[in-house]
Amino acid sequence: MRILSGIQPSGVLHIGNYFGMMRPAIALQAEGEALYFIANYHALTSLRDPLALRENSRRVALDFLACGLDPAKAALFLQSDVPQVTELAWILSTVAPMGLLERMHSYKDKVARGLPASVGLFSYPILMAADILIYDSDVVPVGRDQKQHVEVTRDLAIKINEVYGDILKLPEPRIHAQTQTVPGLDGQKMSKSYGNTIDIFAEEKEMRKRVMSIVTDSTPVEAPKDPAATPIVELYSLVSTPEEAAALRAAFAQGGTGYGDYKKQLFGKLWDFFGPMRRRREEILAQPDYIDEVLAKGAAKANAIAGVVMARVRGAVGL
Ligand code: ADP
Ligand code: TRP
Numbered sequence: 001m002r003i004l005s006g007i008q009p010s011g012v013l014h015i016g017n018y019f020g021m022m023r024p025a026i027a028l029q030a031e032g033e034a035l036y037f038i039a040n041y042h043a044l045t046s047l048r049d050p051l052a053l054r055e056n057s058r059r060v061a062l063d064f065l066a067c068g069l070d071p072a073k074a075a076l077f078l079q080s081d082v083p084q085v086t087e088l089a090w091i092l093s094t095v096a097p098m099g100l101l102e103r104m105h106s107y108k109d110k111v112a113r114g115l116p117a118s119v120g121l122f123s124y125p126i127l128m129a130a131d132i133l134i135y136d137s138d139v140v141p142v143g144r145d146q147k148q149h150v151e152v153t154r155d156l157a158i159k160i161n162e163v164y165g166d167i168l169k170l171p172e173p174r175i176h177a178q179t180q181t182v183p184g185l186d187g188q189k190m191s192k193s194y195g196n197t198i199d200i201f202a203e204e205k206e207m208r209k210r211v212m213s214i215v216t217d218s219t220p221v222e223a224p225k226d227p228a229a230t231p232i233v234e235l236y237s238l239v240s241t242p243e244e245a246a247a248l249r250a251a252f253a254q255g256g257t258g259y260g261d262y263k264k265q266l267f268g269k270l271w272d273f274f275g276p277m278r279r280r281r282e283e284i285l286a287q288p289d290y291i292d293e294v295l296a297k298g299a300a301k302a303n304a305i306a307g308v309v310m311a312r313v314r315g316a317v318g319l
Contacts, residue, residue, distance in 0.1 A: 001032030004137035004171070006039040006079065006128075009056035010046050013063045014197035015270070016182035016190035019238055020143030024176035026068045028141055034074035035135055035302055036064065041079050041086065042128070045121045046110075061291050063201060066281035077298030079131065084303075084310045089123075089130035091317060095159040096126055100152060106145070113193050129153035133168045134306045141174040144181055145189075164316040182238065183231035186215045198235075200274055201281060211267040216259040224255040232259065236266050239273040 005025045007017065025036055038057050047053050057078060069076055079085065101107070104125055111117045120127075132140055132153045140150050150173035157168040181189045184196030191197070198210045216230045227233035227249050237245040248265070251257055284290055 001138045002136060003028045003032050003034040003074075003139045003141065003174075004036070004132055004135050005141050006037045006042070006131055007060060007064075008039045008043045008046075009053065009060045010043045011056065011192040012197075012199050013060060013201070014190055014192060014199050015235075015238070016143075016184070016197065018067060018200050019182050020176070021141065022064060022067050022069075024141040024174065026070075026074075028139070028174070029070060029074040032139070035077075035137070035298075035305075036069065036074055037077050037079045037082075037131070037298075037302065039079045039128075039131070042124060045118060045124060046115050058291060061295060062281060062284055065284055065291070065294065066277045067200070068277070068280075071294045071297065075298035075301040076294055077302045078295060081295070081299035082134070082302050082306050084306050085127070085130045085134050088134050088310060088313060089127045091313060092129055092133070092156045092160065093123060093126050095163060096123075096156055100155060101125060104148065104152070106149070125149050125152045126156070129156045132171050133157055134309050135302065136169040136305070136309055137171045138169070139174045140171050141176065144175055147173050147175060160313075167312055167316045183234055185210060185213055185231070187231050198270065201278060204271065207271060208267050211270065212260070212263050214259075214263055214266075219259075221258040222255055225252040225259070227252045230259065232262050232266055236262075236269060239266075239269045244269075 003025070005021065007013075007021060013022070025034070028034060038060050040053060040057050043053055043056070047056070061076060064076060065071070101122060107122055107124065110121060115121060128149050129152060132150070133156070140153075142150065150171060154170050157170050160168050184190035184194055185198070186194070186196045188194055188196060198207060202210065214230060214232060214235075216232075219225050219229070233245070233248055233252060236248050240248075248262070252262075
């Protein structure tokens with residue numbers, strides 16, 4: 001089984017990215033041949049600062065490794081180290097119906113949030129389809145918001161196969177069963193574009209400050225509290241045992257404790273949960289060449305696979 005996923009280096013990684021995408025991807029590395037990449041071509045649709053793009057890309061690699069990506073099991077590489085993916089994207093674009101892309105909610109959402117309405121942003125799902133199809137991927141672990149993109153990938157592969165014969169493999173999305181959408185500080189989806197994130201590797205003071213700023217209602221200290229009214233319980237459940245989460249729910253139902261105390265408990269759990277990963281991150285930072293070596297090895301592996309698939313595609317379409 002070949003597993004593929006990507007993440008954009010368009011900002012600092014937050015716990016929504018961790019639970020929604022990174023953790024499931026890391027768990028899957030033991031189950032098959034995993035390929036994980038940093039989607040720097042995609043990030044060009046929103047980030048036009050070359051220095052920031054380069055730095056973020058390295059940082060995502062570092063953070064992914066710190067969170068448990070094992071380069072002996074999974075290849076980690078930069079999307080742009082496999083430039084053939086843009087060639088496949090072009091070929092896919094020649095069969096992609098306009099109407100299919102016009103239905104994508106991510107384009108509309110991003111333009112509504114102020115991203116430039118470029119052709120690249122519009123055809124973003126085609127490049128993503130190429131990312132997946134160029135490695136004959138079987139399984140694509142992503143957060144729920146990316147499911148539509150994996151479905152488009154299947155549609156495009158079916159179209160190519162109808163026209164040119166059976167040349168592309170159909171992938172399956174893998175949405176981690178326990179992780180729905182991780183809520184942000186304000187209860188909306190946690191997202192860097194909403195400014196409501198808790199970053200995985202934030203400094204202690206900053207992480208505490210973020211947790212303490214979780215939006216709550218004005219229920220008095222002594223009154224019972226609705227666990228669904230704030231994101232506290234949901235976030236706590238991600239970083240504690242089921243028994244601890246049940247105890248917190250019971251405490252909410254009982255009343256007598258203020259939101260501030262619950263937030264402190266949540267901070268403590270979060271800080272401890274990511275502790276081993278923070279330590280691993282320091283170890284990696286102490287080895288200056290480590291990240292480059294991992295990325296180079298990953299790129300070599302990815303190129304070998306992509307080369308075979310592209311030769312097949314070029315042959316089939318008549319190039
Ligand atoms: P952001 O919304 O912060 O820009 P991205 O769109 O770059 O995050 O998402 C990167 C990956 O992390 C995707 O696979 C996405 O599904 C996952 N992800 C992002 N935010 C969340 C969230 N709040 N809950 C679950 N998964 C998420
Ligand atoms: N679009 C994904 C995101 O924003 C990143 C991505 C690009 C991706 N190509 C991919 C994810 C291929 C999975 C497979 O999070």
